[in-house]
Amino acid sequence: MSKSIEELKSLTTQIRRDILRMVHAVNSGHPGGSLGCTEYFTALFGNVMNYNLPFTMEGKNEDHFYLSNGHISPVYYSTLARFNFFPVDELRTFRKLDSRLQGHPTTHEGLPGIRIASGSLGQGLSVALGVAQGKKLDGDKSLVYTLHGDGELQEGQVWEALMYAAAKKVDNIISTIDYNGRQIDGDTDDVLSLGNLHAKLEAFGWTVLEEKNGNDLEAVIAILEKAKTETGKGKPVVIILHTEMGAGVDYMMGSHAWHGKAPNDEQLDTAFKQLYLEAPADY
Amino acid sequence: MKYTYTEKKDTRSGFGAGLAELADKNPNVVALCADLIGSLKMEKFIEKAPERFFQIGIAEANMMGIAAGLSITGKIPFTGTFANFSTSRVYDQIRQSIAYSGKNVKICASHAGLTLGEDGATHQVLEDIGMMKMLPGMTVINPCDYNQTKAATIAIAEHDGPVYLRFGRPTVPVFIPEDMPFEIGKGILLQEGTDVTIVATGHLVWESLVAADELEKEGISCEVINIHTIKPLDEEIIIKSVEKTGKIVTAEEHNYLGGLGESVAGMLARKRPTRQEFVAVNDTFGESATPAELMKKYKIDATAVKEAVKRILAN
Numbered sequence: 001m002s003k004s005i006e007e008l009k010s011l012t013t014q015i016r017r018d019i020l021r022m023v024h025a026v027n028s029g030h031p032g033g034s035l036g037c038t039e040y041f042t043a044l045f046g047n048v049m050n051y052n053l054p055f056t057m058e059g060k061n062e063d064h065f066y067l068s069n070g071h072i073s074p075v076y077y078s079t080l081a082r083f084n085f086f087p088v089d090e091l092r093t094f095r096k097l098d099s100r101l102q103g104h105p106t107t108h109e110g111l112p113g114i115r116i117a118s119g120s121l122g123q124g125l126s127v128a129l130g131v132a133q134g135k136k137l138d139g140d141k142s143l144v145y146t147l148h149g150d151g152e153l154q155e156g157q158v159w160e161a162l163m164y165a166a167a168k169k170v171d172n173i174i175s176t177i178d179y180n181g182r183q184i185d186g187d188t189d190d191v192l193s194l195g196n197l198h199a200k201l202e203a204f205g206w207t208v209l210e211e212k213n214g215n216d217l218e219a220v221i222a223i224l225e226k227a228k229t230e231t232g233k234g235k236p237v238v239i240i241l242h243t244e245m246g247a248g249v250d251y252m253m254g255s256h257a258w259h260g261k262a263p264n265d266e267q268l269d270t271a272f273k274q275l276y277l278e279a280p281a282d283y
Numbered sequence: 284m285k286y287t288y289t290e291k292k293d294t295r296s297g298f299g300a301g302l303a304e305l306a307d308k309n310p311n312v313v314a315l316c317a318d319l320i321g322s323l324k325m326e327k328f329i330e331k332a333p334e335r336f337f338q339i340g341i342a343e344a345n346m347m348g349i350a351a352g353l354s355i356t357g358k359i360p361f362t363g364t365f366a367n368f369s370t371s372r373v374y375d376q377i378r379q380s381i382a383y384s385g386k387n388v389k390i391c392a393s394h395a396g397l398t399l400g401e402d403g404a405t406h407q408v409l410e411d412i413g414m415m416k417m418l419p420g421m422t423v424i425n426p427c428d429y430n431q432t433k434a435a436t437i438a439i440a441e442h443d444g445p446v447y448l449r450f451g452r453p454t455v456p457v458f459i460p461e462d463m464p465f466e467i468g469k470g471i472l473l474q475e476g477t478d479v480t481i482v483a484t485g486h487l488v489w490e491s492l493v494a495a496d497e498l499e500k501e502g503i504s505c506e507v508i509n510i511h512t513i514k515p516l517d518e519e520i521i522i523k524s525v526e527k528t529g530k531i532v533t534a535e536e537h538n539y540l541g542g543l544g545e546s547v548a549g550m551l552a553r554k555r556p557t558r559q560e561f562v563a564v565n566d567t568f569g570e571s572a573t574p575a576e577l578m579k580k581y582k583i584d585a586t587a588v589k590e591a592v593k594r595i596l597a598n
Contacts, residue, residue: 058355058356058357107383108383115355116380116384116386117379118379120378123344123348123375123376123379126344126345126351127348127355127380129348130354130355134313134352134353134356135356137313138357140356156344157348161348
């Protein structure tokens with residue numbers, strides 16, 4: 001399963017192209033956060049996480065991943081397809097009638113790789129804590145990974161879960177906050193500031209790691225590996241991962257404008273030129 | 284009267300007893316509670332299987348998510364809190380993380396309806412059956428006494444899929460035989476009759492039996508059916524009965540909007556249109572008082588059932 005860093009970097013670019021194709025094809029979806037988290041996904045599925053194929057719901061003695069901010073489904077689906085959970089060709093069906101690739105991830109059609117529906121924000125950490133405690137009950141030593149948007153932390157349920165994880169010493173979980181500072185209505189600081197997030201998470205009893213270069217693949221792998229060494233010590237572990245919304249496509253970076261908007265034909269061409277491909281027509 | 288009782292017990296204690304039995308019977312059963320262990324009678328389960336009990340604290344949204352997560356690892360989670368906090372407070376968590384995700388979670392809800400009593404309307408949920416039955420894939424059960432609640436608790440552990448189990452706080456007659464098997468989705472013909480069909484759920488089952496007994500003395504023959512599973516609804520037993528009587532009264536401790544009566548009316552409208560009277564709360568919130576006072580004032584007791592039967596016979 002292990003790929004070289006060079007292979008993973010190339011795959012990261014490939015996944016970025018997939019994300020753009022997918023949202024362009026249906027003129028909807030969320031490219032901004034997807035592009036910002038691409039390195040996280042390739043690091044996790046290509047290097048950090050231990051899992052088996054074919055996929056099973058229970059995934060005993062395997063690491064699990066839970067996406068709480070379900071709207072970045074394009075990067076999730078592309079990653080799963082590129083890591084052989086299901087055929088790449090199925091990415092064409094994204095957001096179309098009768099597809100397993102719903103706008104937000106779902107389980108009821110049995111898409112391999114997905115263990116819970118997400119989309120309505122703030123619910124993923126609670127679910128992951130249940131999995132983590134279930135694993136402990138079974139003596140299963142594997143880990144549970146989660147990803148959350150920073151804007152998503154405005155949901156109250158997240159703080160219920162944060163409090164619970166520390167109080168109950170759920171130390172087999174590594175959560176990551178996609179800290180891009182942007183949400184639909186603007187900068188997170190303007191919409192509803194998270195304040196001193198690092199201090200808040202520490203005050204809630206978590207081991208807090210921070211990585212400023214969340215779009216540098218090697219840095220992301222390194223911080224996830226460091227997080228692993230912090231598990232099993234009686235405290236849950238969280239990474240504040242600084243990312244750039246729209247990373248890899250110059251006109252999508254620097255604002256919240258591309259949170260949930262698809263590029264037109266011309267914009268897609270421009271983006272593809274930046275992602276080293278001349279012919280954008282197909283996967 | 285065919286059904287008698289020697290003691291009164293609360294249905295929540297039936298839940299506690301069933302859960303305690305599951306602690307021994309099924310190692311996959313886990314229990315979660317949001318700071319209401321005593322109210323939900325979960326002490327015995329905790330005594331028997333402390334490692335399989337999760338005290339969540341006063342955080343019901345988190346509890347529903349954790350339950351969904353536990354089910355992913357093959358556990359069968361039973362969540363316990365008041366009916367209000369089991370449903371309206373956490374509807375979106377149940378919708379997305381449990382129902383839509385098809386998780387095998389048992390949402391066990393005590394203190395449902397008006398008979399919670401003195402705590403008043405903030406805690407007296409009368410909309411929960413409606414909310415839960417609207418969720419695709421959700422099974423909705425409202426047992427009528429201690430024995431039925433215990434049997435239902437044990438039965439739902441064997442059912443693969445999300446379940447809403449609704450029970451209550453007050454002590455009520457124990458009249459269902461202890462050994463009566465509980466079959467999800469199967470109504471029980473408690474008493475045969477020819478003039479009117481009474482279909483009741485939860486605490487209104489006993490009230491309906493009392494009403495039927497009194498009406499019999501007045502020469503009115505009532506067929507009494509216990510529908511403990513509101514969804515999926517046992518259509519066959521209801522249709523068979525109204526083919527005979529041609530009239531139906533539904534009785535429940537719930538708003539008439541969204542309740543058992545509405546499920547029955549919707550089904551009969553499609554399959555066998557039948558005149559119906561509703562014994563239910565008339566689209567209002569409750570208030571503080573004793574259970575008996577509230578059942579009288581809000582017309583969900585034996586007297587209300589009798590009046591409904593007479594109304595339908597007069598028309």
